[in-house]
Amino acid sequence: MLPLSSTIEFSTVASLVIALLLGVGFGFCLERAGFGSARKLTAVFYLYDMAVVKVMFTAIVTAMAGLFVLSALGWMDLSELYIEPTNLAAQALGGLVFGAGFIVGGYCPGTSIAALATGRKDAMAFALGMLVGVTVFAEFTPGIEDWIKQGSLGEMTLPGLTGIGMGWWVLAFVAFLAFAGWGMGRLEQNFARLRPAH
Amino acid sequence: MVQTFVAQVSPAREVPGIRSLPHPYWNPYLTGFLLGLVLLLTYAATGRGLGATAAFSAVSAWLVGLVSSAHVEANLVHARYWNEGAPLLSWTLFLLAGAVLGAFVSGWQGRRLALTVERGPAIDDNTRLMLAFAGGFVAAFGAKIAKGCTSGQALTGGSMLNAGSLVFMLAVFASAYALAYFVRKEWL
Numbered sequence: 001m002l003p004l005s006s007t008i009e010f011s012t013v014a015s016l017v018i019a020l021l022l023g024v025g026f027g028f029c030l031e032r033a034g035f036g037s038a039r040k041l042t043a044v045f046y047l048y049d050m051a052v053v054k055v056m057f058t059a060i061v062t063a064m065a066g067l068f069v070l071s072a073l074g075w076m077d078l079s080e081l082y083i084e085p086t087n088l089a090a091q092a093l094g095g096l097v098f099g100a101g102f103i104v105g106g107y108c109p110g111t112s113i114a115a116l117a118t119g120r121k122d123a124m125a126f127a128l129g130m131l132v133g134v135t136v137f138a139e140f141t142p143g144i145e146d147w148i149k150q151g152s153l154g155e156m157t158l159p160g161l162t163g164i165g166m167g168w169w170v171l172a173f174v175a176f177l178a179f180a181g182w183g184m185g186r187l188e189q190n191f192a193r194l195r196p197a198h
Numbered sequence: 199m200v201q202t203f204v205a206q207v208s209p210a211r212e213v214p215g216i217r218s219l220p221h222p223y224w225n226p227y228l229t230g231f232l233l234g235l236v237l238l239l240t241y242a243a244t245g246r247g248l249g250a251t252a253a254f255s256a257v258s259a260w261l262v263g264l265v266s267s268a269h270v271e272a273n274l275v276h277a278r279y280w281n282e283g284a285p286l287l288s289w290t291l292f293l294l295a296g297a298v299l300g301a302f303v304s305g306w307q308g309r310r311l312a313l314t315v316e317r318g319p320a321i322d323d324n325t326r327l328m329l330a331f332a333g334g335f336v337a338a339f340g341a342k343i344a345k346g347c348t349s350g351q352a353l354t355g356g357s358m359l360n361a362g363s364l365v366f367m368l369a370v371f372a373s374a375y376a377l378a379y380f381v382r383k384e385w386l
Contacts, residue, residue, distance in 0.1 A: 003245035015244075016292045022240050023296020026248060029233040030297065031304035034223035038316040038330075042385045045378035054226035055233060056352065062234025063357035067241060082246045084345055084355055086362030091351070094344020095369025098337050103374040104381055105333015106316065108348040109341060110250035110297065112334065117298040118305030119313040121323075122330040127254075129334025134251070135258040136335075137342045138275035144343060145274050158359040169359055181227070194386060196318065 002076035030114035038106030038115065038122060039196065045103055047191040050184035057180065061173045068166045078166075086156035090148045105129065221308040237353055247354025249290045251341040255279045256288035275342075320383040329384060340370075 001007055010018065033055045034040040043049035070076035102108055107115060107126045115123030137144070159166045223229070240248055259279040263270045267283065270276040279285050305311050317326035341347040344366050346355065352370070355363025 002242045004243050005245040012287060015289060016287065018243055019289045019292035020296040020299075022236060022243070022248075023293040023298075024300035024303075025236040025239070025296075026233070026293065027297030027300030027302075028304045029229055029236055029300075031301035031310070032224045032308070033226060033229040033233070036301055036305060036310065039318070039385055040223070042378075045374050046382070046386060051223070051226040055230040056348075058227050058230025059234035059237060059353055060356040062231050063237040063241070063247075063353075064359065066234070066238040067357065070238075070242070076242065078358075080245050081241060081358060083358055083360055084351065084362065086360065086365075087345075088362065088365055091344045091362040091366040092369045094340045094342070095351075095366040096340070096373040098340025098344060098347065098366075099370040099373025100377055101333045101335070101337025101340055102348075102370060103333075103377050104384070105330050105337055106384075107330070107333070108250070108337065109254060110248075110294075110347065110349045113250065113294050113297050114301035115316075117301035118311050120316055121313065122315045122317065122326050125327045125330035126334035126337075129331040129336075130251075130254045130338045131258055131261075131334075132331075133335040133338025134254045134342060135262065137339055138255070138258060138262075138273055142274045148343065148345065153362075156361040158361060158364070161361060166359065196386065 002070060003080055006077060006080040026110070027114050027117065030111055031118060035111040036115040036118045036120065036123075038120070041108075041111060042103060042106055043195075046194045047187045048194040050188055054181065054184060057177055061170070061177050064166075064173060065170045068170045072167070083155045083157065085152045085154050087148055087151045087153060089151050218309065220310045223308075233353075234357070237357060241354075241357075244289075247350065247357070248293065249346065249350035249354065250294060251338070251347045251350060252279065252290035253288060253294045254338065255342075256281070256285045256291045260285040318383065318385045320386070326384065329381075 030036065034051055040049065041052055044052040067076065067078060071078045105126045107123055109130055112123045112126040112130065116127055158169055237248055240246070256279045259270055259276045262276060263280065263285060270280050279288065281287055315323040315326050317323065337347070344351055346366070351363045351366040356367060
């Protein structure tokens with residue numbers, strides 16, 4: 001029964017080896033997608049190259065469909081999966097702040113790692129900024145931590161909120177991806193003039 | 199659609215000749231599908247998804263712990279990453295260590311390894327490096343407030359239709375699109 005962690009107690013070494021192997025796949029995919037390049041990543045915000053949305057959306061829909069199928073076949077118990085508690089205010093505020101860091105810094109935490117691995121010095125600066133940022137957060141703003149905890153609404157998913165089963169959401173997301181794919185192709189044509197010449 | 203965009207590398211470092219040109223990136227839908235499988239595999243093995251920010255928090259706890267472990271254990275935020283004195287044995291840190299390897303292999307095979315600074319033509323390297331540092335600093339705060347970043351919230355939570363993750367994702371894109379015009383000189 002999946003997840004494996006629900007039936008097997010992994011040793012620390014086994015768990016870290018699994019992390020390392022999954023990380024190789026993670027980093028490979030990010031770099032192959034072009035996410036090791038800040039200009040490719042930020043291109044999505046100037047609409048001439050929508051690869052970031054295409055890759056992320058496809059990854060989300062793939063994993064979502066996979067989880068649904070594994071669960072429908074009785075091979076995976078979705079209730080064993082960890083779900084980050086929802087706190088709408090914290091996630092909205094954090095998202096706004098994070099988005100500012102993304103467009104100014106050119107990376108997100110994971111992609112900065114893929115980029116520094118291929119020699120991007122600005123990615124090293126971003127990662128250093130992240131490290132200083134999490135340290136300053138921990139040292140000087142522990143009060144935010146309390147505020148986040150107080151506003152927690154617990155586990156909250158769309159199927160749980162709406163009563164509409166996960167399978168319908170998977171169908172809706174697949175349909176939306178197909179439509180969005182068409183729309184993004186149009187956007188890229190309309191904004192092609194913003195694409196850097198070199 | 200054929201992807202013609204190639205990585206930006208400083209022309210000065212390029213050896214002339216077609217062989218040295220970076221290869222095109224893979225089709226985004228194919229790569230997204232593969233990334234989705236990695237995420238699915240992560241869920242199937244560990245019951246949790248991907249993440250990245252926790253690795254930075256672990257290194258931070260370790261560094262501060264070198265100065266004073268008592269201080270780390272007393273700090274609400276650091277303590278979660280202290281791991282009984284072994285913060286570097288963090289699952290997410292090992293995930294990112296693997297990611298360095300995977301990205302390096304991909305970049306090497308794609309002829310995209312280059313010690314360079316990514317920026318638009320309108321700013322210089324030092325400005326870009328300072329903005330990258332500032333962006334990382336700000337993104338760290340965003341990720342700590344939202345309890346996750348693009349990996350932990352958007353990808354991982356999104357695939358489980360987590361309401362907070364979807365709100366996070368919308369907020370990230372709203373904010374970045376709103377600010378894109380003001381920092382266009384950095385990129386275009």
